[in-house]
């Protein structure tokens with residue numbers, strides 16, 4: 001566990017305690033549990049579902065609503081051809097290596113990472129330095145990496161290991177194979193030899209329809225559905241650029257070794273934005289000025305390549321100006337991502353943005369940064385933000401011929417001088433017969449430079465010779481009777497271009513889990529009393545209604561309060577069990593319920609209630625309308641507890657929490 005893992009209340013974070021709360025209170029649970037479960041598949045219980053929905057709701061308001069994005073909902077089943085064209089069939093893979101004796105399979109980069117980290121820890125132990133507790137597999141009560149003795153290493157090797165770890169995402173399969181060999185990494189459980197890494201495609205394959213002749217996949221991201229609808233969305237947006245589409249939905253990846261609970265699973269909720277922008281003019285963003293002063297913790301590529309992990313606090317305006325972040329639109333989204341994470345309650349000290357290294361980035365990407373959240377599992381990528389250039393629209397257009405382009409009238413007509421090839425169609429057919437179309441296409445595809453050169457050949461030699469693969473010996477002679485090549489001037493009134501795409505891509509499950517780590521703590525007086533301090537906007541339930549006892553006099557008040565709050569869209573729960581009020585509140589602290597209303601005999605007399613704040617346990621007392629207004633204001637983010645506590649009379653009676 002990273003040594004800087006303290007809760008926002010400054011206490012050491014206790015993962016086992018949080019996991020016990022999440023399990024007991026049914027935030028999430030292994031899917032198909034009574035059948036033994038399937039690794040990497042989880043179901044969300046009531047609080048987990050409500051929390052996820054509330055986070056998605058904030059996401060929608062923060063991005064879709066605030067920026068007029070076009071939200072769409074596209075299919076998860078995707079035909080082979082689409083994902084072949086996008087490159088996923090050939091390239092969407094991780095490296096795995098197999099132990100041929102036991103049949104166990106490891107994800108190569110994770111194995112290298114775990115073994116080197118364990119050896120570094122062993123070195124610290126051998127030197128008598130303080131080490132953090134080893135992570136255990138809670139089911140098997142087994143250390144994650146066995147057979148790593150506490151052995152002293154020399155300083156040069158320690159530095160080498162640290163450098164490898166700092167750029168672990170940058171290695172390809174061959175390089176990982178070399179690292180396994182160089183550092184003598186074997187099956188940690190048996191010490192058995194491993195086979196060299198091979199690529200394993202992460203997509204789940206299926207076939208669409210009864211005839212099995214249309215292979216398909218469950219989508220690994222929502223992005224492709226958005227690209228394929230680009231032309232229709234542009235039309236819907238009345239041809240206005242720039243614009244963004246957005247989509248929220250499940251994606252599927254057949255992870256080699258799912259681990260760390262919700263952090264690496266095989267089915268997860270994604271929220272993705274595809275912002276389409278004109279590549280000319282530096283990819284400016286009209287609202288960049290609004291965020292230019294937002295400070296981000298940036299971990300750039302160069303620092304990682306030097307084996308370090310130091311972040312630099314930088315204003316995003318500055319980072320774009322110096323070229324560290326490639327352009328305004330990418331920078332705009334990095335700042336907006338941070339604002340979103342803060343809005344839902346992430347700890348500002350546990351957010352950083354890490355730039356991708358060259359090998360890690362898709363070959364077409366111009367720049368890419370991950371928003372990482374610090375958890376007890378280390379820094380975890382929760383949002384990827386990539387400039388995908390014009391890659392996706394270009395490949396789909398090439399494959400289908402669909403015009404995935406923007407056409408806009410030019411302010412000033414543009415004069416274009418170009419070399420034009422005209423062919424004598426009547427003579428072309430009889431001369432080339434069945435190859436006519438292929439030769440014609442080859443001429444069409446000639447570059448301007450080549451056309452210029454060929455025009456001289458035509459003049460000098462009365463013919464040209466061009467490459468036409470698949471026809472004769474691949475060289476075709478075209479005599480001057482069949483072709484003319486001339487320089488002409490064309491006036492262009494319309495500009496046509498393929499937009500570039502900036503893509504912020506959010507993994508909601510990872511955000512949910514990391515957020516829970518950030519806001520979990522235990523009360524001073526009783527370590528066993530866990531509290532999840534969700535901001536009221538994202539808390540699964542907003543208010544707990546607690547009658548002092550099950551006395552029938554309290555029932556109409558419970559009803560009135562529930563009705564009034566529910567009608568205002570505030571989710572409530574009633575706890576009229578026989579437990580003490582303190583106990584009932586602490587049960588709901590674990591669920592992250594921010595507000596509690598107590599109904600007591602005074603309420604029956606004068607229709608006043610106490611309202612309790614989860615984090616401070618302070619209470620105020622007021623009438624029905626004032627209490628419900630305060631709750632709706634807190635839930636909608638219009639007021640903070642400090643405002644309410646100043647405005648309404650403090651309750652000085654018995655501390656219900658005592």
Ligand SMILES: Nc1ncnc2c1ncn2[C@@H]1O[C@H](COP(=O)(O)OP(=O)(O)OP(=O)(O)O)[C@@H](O)[C@H]1O
Nearest residue numbers: 253255263264265268381382383384505506507510
């Ligand atoms: N297996 C997974 N389980 C849960 N969330 C995931 C998983 N894979 C990706 N995500 C989420 O989707 C987001 C966008 O996906 P992206 O393709 O950028 O991830 P990635 O780079 O493949 O992640 P990683 O390197 O951790 O496998 C990630 O930032 C993450 O939040």
